[in-house]
Amino acid sequence: MRNSRLLSVESWKRWIWSFVRLVLIAGLSFLILYPILQKISTAIKDKEDLYSPIVVWVPIHYTWDNFKQAIMIMDYWETLVNTFALSISTTILTAISCALAGYGFARLKFKGSNLLFAGVILTILVPPSTILIPLYLNLKDFTLLGIVPLLTGKSANLLNTYWPFILTALTANSLKAGLYIFIFRQFFRGIPKEVEEAAYIDGAGVGRTFSRIMLPNAIPAIITVLLFSFVWQWNDSFFTTTYLSSGKVMSVQLSALPYNLNNIVSGGSSQADPFYLSMVQDTGILLAILPLIIIYFFVQRYFVEGIERTGIVG
Amino acid sequence: MKSILKSRLLKKTYSEKKALWGFLYVLPWLLGFIFFFFVPLLSSLQFSFSKITANSEGITVKYIGFENYVEALTVNTSFNRVLTESIVNIVVNIPLIVIFSLFLAVLLNQKFIGRSAARAIFFLPVILASGVIMNLESTSLVQAISDASSGAKVVNSLQSFELEKMMLQAGVSEWIVNYLTGSVDRIYQIVSQSGVQILIFLAGIQTISPQLYEASKMEGATGYEAFWKITFPMVSPLILVNVIYTIVDSVSTNEITDLILDTGFSAFNFGLSSAMATIYFVAVALILLISTYLISRKVFYYD
Numbered sequence: 001m002r003n004s005r006l007l008s009v010e011s012w013k014r015w016i017w018s019f020v021r022l023v024l025i026a027g028l029s030f031l032i033l034y035p036i037l038q039k040i041s042t043a044i045k046d047k048e049d050l051y052s053p054i055v056v057w058v059p060i061h062y063t064w065d066n067f068k069q070a071i072m073i074m075d076y077w078e079t080l081v082n083t084f085a086l087s088i089s090t091t092i093l094t095a096i097s098c099a100l101a102g103y104g105f106a107r108l109k110f111k112g113s114n115l116l117f118a119g120v121i122l123t124i125l126v127p128p129s130t131i132l133i134p135l136y137l138n139l140k141d142f143t144l145l146g147i148v149p150l151l152t153g154k155s156a157n158l159l160n161t162y163w164p165f166i167l168t169a170l171t172a173n174s175l176k177a178g179l180y181i182f183i184f185r186q187f188f189r190g191i192p193k194e195v196e197e198a199a200y201i202d203g204a205g206v207g208r209t210f211s212r213i214m215l216p217n218a219i220p221a222i223i224t225v226l227l228f229s230f231v232w233q234w235n236d237s238f239f240t241t242t243y244l245s246s247g248k249v250m251s252v253q254l255s256a257l258p259y260n261l262n263n264i265v266s267g268g269s270s271q272a273d274p275f276y277l278s279m280v281q282d283t284g285i286l287l288a289i290l291p292l293i294i295i296y297f298f299v300q301r302y303f304v305e306g307i308e309r310t311g312i313v314g
Numbered sequence: 315m316k317s318i319l320k321s322r323l324l325k326k327t328y329s330e331k332k333a334l335w336g337f338l339y340v341l342p343w344l345l346g347f348i349f350f351f352f353v354p355l356l357s358s359l360q361f362s363f364s365k366i367t368a369n370s371e372g373i374t375v376k377y378i379g380f381e382n383y384v385e386a387l388t389v390n391t392s393f394n395r396v397l398t399e400s401i402v403n404i405v406v407n408i409p410l411i412v413i414f415s416l417f418l419a420v421l422l423n424q425k426f427i428g429r430s431a432a433r434a435i436f437f438l439p440v441i442l443a444s445g446v447i448m449n450l451e452s453t454s455l456v457q458a459i460s461d462a463s464s465g466a467k468v469v470n471s472l473q474s475f476e477l478e479k480m481m482l483q484a485g486v487s488e489w490i491v492n493y494l495t496g497s498v499d500r501i502y503q504i505v506s507q508s509g510v511q512i513l514i515f516l517a518g519i520q521t522i523s524p525q526l527y528e529a530s531k532m533e534g535a536t537g538y539e540a541f542w543k544i545t546f547p548m549v550s551p552l553i554l555v556n557v558i559y560t561i562v563d564s565v566s567t568n569e570i571t572d573l574i575l576d577t578g579f580s581a582f583n584f585g586l587s588s589a590m591a592t593i594y595f596v597a598v599a600l601i602l603l604i605s606t607y608l609i610s611r612k613v614f615y616y617d
Contacts, residue, residue, distance in 0.1 A: 028436070129574045
């Protein structure tokens with residue numbers, strides 16, 4: 001008798017908790033999705049509905065005009081292709097160079113490797129704005145210790161090219177690369193040494209062991225690094241807007257969008273409707289993050305699973 | 315005997331070979347580190363002590379001592395204010411973000427219907443919370459207007475107003491009340507900054523062996539006790555990781571970096587800008603050191 005009452009109190013507690021949990025999670029999910037939903041709702045609205053007091057979420061007059069306008073101003077398709085090219089190339093190069101460095105730091109110890117790893121930590125900790133200006137001047141007059149002038153006769157100006165991104169990615173110093181090296185190092189340390197030794201006894205050299213044994217084992221870490229690197233490169237406005245200020249890349253186009261929009265819509269002279277401008281701007285943001293959201297739908301499974309097995313934790 | 319000697323010899327050459335390969339593997343990073351990090355860092359330091367003038371022949375660097383620092387700290391009208399504001403912002407947000415993400419990780423680890431969908435939504439900020447989007451969002455007029463006029467009005471009036479009154483009447487210190495209610499008002503900012511932290515905590519919680527929970531359940535521990543006695547100590551190393559990640563993440567773009575960039579690229583005062591950046595770096599390093607020191611004393615390591 002008492003037992004059953006206890007049971008019912010327990011079950012009540014469980015029900016209340018799952019209700020509270022439902023409310024919390026639903027509420028916070030709504031909070032996260034709210035800006036996106038709002039943008040979608042704004043993007044398909046007609047100009048007329050902007051001032052209509054009846055229209056809150058679902059517009060009366062649907063239109064694609066906002067999309068057309070934003071696509072035209074942002075030069076969307078070209079920008080999309082460029083951004084994909086830039087993000088994919090830097091992502092792949094970053095993953096390769098960081099995997100090499102991570103393996104080197106994890107397993108192939110040499111004199112001073114710990115000191116160098118402290119350098120990796122330093123790159124994570126120093127705010128990028130500290131080194132931005134010297135880096136900018138350096139890239140503007142790129143000499144590489146006098147090698148470039150020797151070959152071509154004058155220093156190269158790498159600004160407004162993809163070279164800064166490719167070079168930093170190739171040398172594992174791109175955006176947040178220290179973090180990726182750290183992830184790879186932790187992961188490789190988690191793989192048992194015996195696996196490596198077995199490969200060595202079977203006659204594989206260090207290079208073969210790495211490419212045939214360690215890399216296939218590190219797929220979760222590779223996926224995590226690829227995803228993070230792609231997303232952060234796509235969204236990066238800090239380096240991209242400084243190095244590539246006139247390039248047709250998504251984040252540059254986005255930050256220039258309000259200005260371009262005002263120029264084109266108002267023709268430079270008459271005052272345009274600020275609400276309409278804001279509407280097209282919202283559409284532009286939606287267009288910029290849309291590819292990411294679509295990709296995210298397909299890979300979120302790996303996103304969640306990948307990091308759990310990368311061993312950042314262990 | 316001979317074979318042992320031989321194997322030792324072999325092992326030595328193997329480890330030597332490995333050391334050589336290790337250097338080769340790290341070499342690309344080392345080159346990049348020197349050219350794209352270390353040299354710029356040093357020249358940033360050098361710039362901060364110099365006056366830089368650009369002319370047709372390039373730039374000339376003239377040593378002027380601490381003048382730039384003096385100018386940043388005493389003459390420049392906005393640097394002190396923006397620096398303290400940004401630092402206070404970061405420090406205030408750290409505990410909120412870490413506690414919130416731990417709480418959500420525990421929630422998302424429980425079994426319920428639609429868990430994978432909820433997880434997918436909570437990691438969405440990882441891909442959305444970026445500089446430009448956030449900037450443009452805060453200037454979006456349409457959003458502001460519709461926030462003020464319609465649906466979001468409910469959200470607005472539901473803000474912590476009532477809660478604030480209640481807590482003040484209950485005699486809770488005003489400072490704490492302001493902190494808590496402020497965090498409720500900034501909930502979107504906090505949610506959008508805690509995607510990666512939730513991931514890390516979630517991964518950590520899943521590595522805790524279920525036997526611990528089973529044993530504690532047999533002994534009669536409630537879920538609440540199990541959280542404080544098992545989950546919390548087991549993930550405490552990750553609290554350190556997450557605090558550091560949160561700091562590093564939030565220092566990369568905020569008002570102070572905007573100010574540094576503006577001083578450098580709009581006003582072309584590279585020296586002053588470098589001095590500001592150096593002061594900022596020192597401040598960030600101090601926060602990192604202090605928080606690491608405070609937390610690492612409390613961290614529990616299982617092994």
